[in-house]
Amino acid sequence: MSVANLTRESRSITFSGNGILKSKHKWESGLKLRKNSSKDLRRLVFRAPCPIGTTNRFNWWSERSVDCRFDGTPAYFILEQWNYLKIESSNYRINYLYHFNKVEMKREKIADVLTNGQVGNDVLVKGWVRSFRANRFVAINDGSTIKNIQAVVDFENFDESLLKRITTASSVAVSGKIVASQGAGQAIEIAVEHVEILGDANPEEVQKTVMQPKKHSMEFLREQAHLRFRTNTFGAVFRIRHAVAYAIHKYFNDEGFYYLHTPIVTASDAEGAGETFNVTNFDPANPPLDENGAIDYSKDFFGKPVNLTVSGQLEAELGALALGQVYTFGPTFRAENSNTSRHLAEFWMIEPEVAFNDLKDNMDLTEMFLKYIAKYVLDNCSDDLQFLHDREVKEDAQKPTAERNELNLIDRLKFVVDNEFKRLTYTEAIEVLKRSKPYKKKKFKYPVEWGVDLSSEHERYLVEKEFKCPVILSDYPAEIKAFYMRQNDDGKTVAAMDVLFPGIGEIVGGSQREERLDILKSKCADFEIPEEDLWWYLDTRKFGTVPHAGFGLGFERMVMFATGMTNIRDVIPFPRTPQNAEF
RNA sequence: GCUUCUUUAGCUCAGUUGGUUAGAGCAUCUGACUGUUAAUCAGAGGGUCCCAGGUUCGAGCCCUGGAAGGAGCGCCA
Secondary structure, X not given: OOHHHOEEEOOOEEEOOOEEEEOOOOOEEEEEEEEOOOOOOOEEEEEEOOOOOOOOOOOOOEEEEEEOOOOOOOEEEEOOOOOEEEEOOOOEEEEEEEEOOOOOOOEOOHHHHHHHOOOOOEEEEEEEEEEEEOOOEEEEEOOOOOOOEEEEOOHHHOOHHHHHOOXXXXXXXXXXXXXXXXXXXXXXXXXXXXXXXXXXOOHHHHOOOOOOOOOOOHHHHHHOOOOHHHOHHHHHHHHHHHHHHHHHHHHHHHOOOEEOOOOOEEOOOOOOOOOOOEEOOOOOOOOOEOOOOOEOHHHOOOOOOEEEOOOXXXXXXXXXXXXXXXXXXXXXXXXXOOOOOOOOOEEEEEEEEEEOOOHXXXXXXXXXXXXXXXXXXXXXXXXXXXXXHHHHHHHHHOOOHHHOOOOOHHHHHHHHHHOOOEEEEHHHHHHHHHHOHHHHOOOOOOOOOOOOOOOHHHHHHHHHHHHOOOEEEEEEEHHHOOOOEOEOOOOOEEEEEEEEEOOOEEEEEEEEEOOOHHHHHHHHHHOOOOHHHHHHHHHXXXXXXXXEEEXXXXXXXXXXXXXXXXXXXXXXXXXXXXXXXXX
């Protein structure tokens, strides 16, 4: 605490001889002294009737003294919580008294107190009450860590009406001394000297929310997405979500990539990645029409129909073909009516794009990148990860053996870090599937033939049954992939790759891009994409075209993998799905 | 969009062939207790049985229609 924090009070008091200054203010807390005679001031003794926060009983006294020397300059003393001043000398003038109405200690984050707190130190923490047990133990969480700090109040010395307001979900500021805990659950705790209620929480209303201290279903938590941050599970999920985002930026930065911001509003829907959300300023009931009765978009804000981006890839390619290696990391919008636990209408996507990379370089980059993220989370989120891990173990224990995870959360992350991804071509995958038991027993619902897109059941079989590790499938038939993917020499397949993760399915889709102008133009024709819509994209193939490759990672799918959450709506703060845009 | 399951107290769920006043655990409130950590003990309050219509002497339960949510599939990241 610095003196600058104090409010100066304009009064001057002169002492002659030993004396006691009794303050008018209950919590007078600082003073500035100036030597007023030749004699040295030896010692200041501060005396208090009782600690702040206890009831006003003057049944004991406590003293704290400060030795001091003056060299002519003013000296400051901080007398927090002491409201009597006794001066053991004479002839000193107190130039100023400083005071404030509450203890202005610096608030410390609970994470810091738990890791660095020294027994005997004074601390101030602020946070939300998770539980208040036995009228004595307040568990406080401030979001800095999944761990709560235990604040112990001697309820005998506190006002009952104050303690009544310490309820689940209320917010408090608590100060006191760090002491070694007598209980088993924690090493240190705060012996509370002062409690302030920052915000009350009516228990009758709290019990209707996800903050009531009990286990809740994921569906109920989702209905209260604005409050679910207060729970351990979602606290952990969103701290890990942040860590994954940071790890992504750190990886690319350290590898010399540039973060490229591609537009959210775009006229490009040529990629065919999916249905788009249209953006217009027209009054939907009364849009301007042209002479044919069609909506006249030339009068709209952008002068043509535009939509929210479905991918920043095409723009990222433009950047990569000058800056060398770039990545995007931004929101992406798909208006498909997808009702699954793996799809959102608004999600975040990471799309690196690297000049001079071929498909193998692309696979190497993907694998190193995904391993880096997994390792980063293991190294930096151990408390949150352990909580989610234990949660999953407990839930698995109640499921039949067949439905349990073969590896638990932490082991799955370690597995990704420690093991090579299995790489095989689409053609090889079809052969593996045709040799498989479910194929021979006709258990697959969808056909397995060269040329058809693999469905979830096939991908799951490869990842979860056959190889039991992340799988990179490559070289798909051209017909089932996008127009920009580079045609292989066989003329039938393209240099595409998908990374399949256990439990998640496709987490990454990427390819080497078609850099040859003539082939790209004929692909545009095949896919019925007008060249004039993509003139800017085709331009890069005219002026010093080079091989290049990139991929898209669904951010939320990565967070699902890192947290073990099984529904994508539980890894984004406010999910956007068909028929749902609450909050 | 398709298939399928679910909807009963604040939450998670029981509720028998259609039969009296719809239950439990947790949560909340009141009291007791006080070094607890899913605290304990005693008591209390709390219900549009998703909605609408129908069958029946009688419907939480049966029938018809609708709504919301979950899981799986398709599309994809």
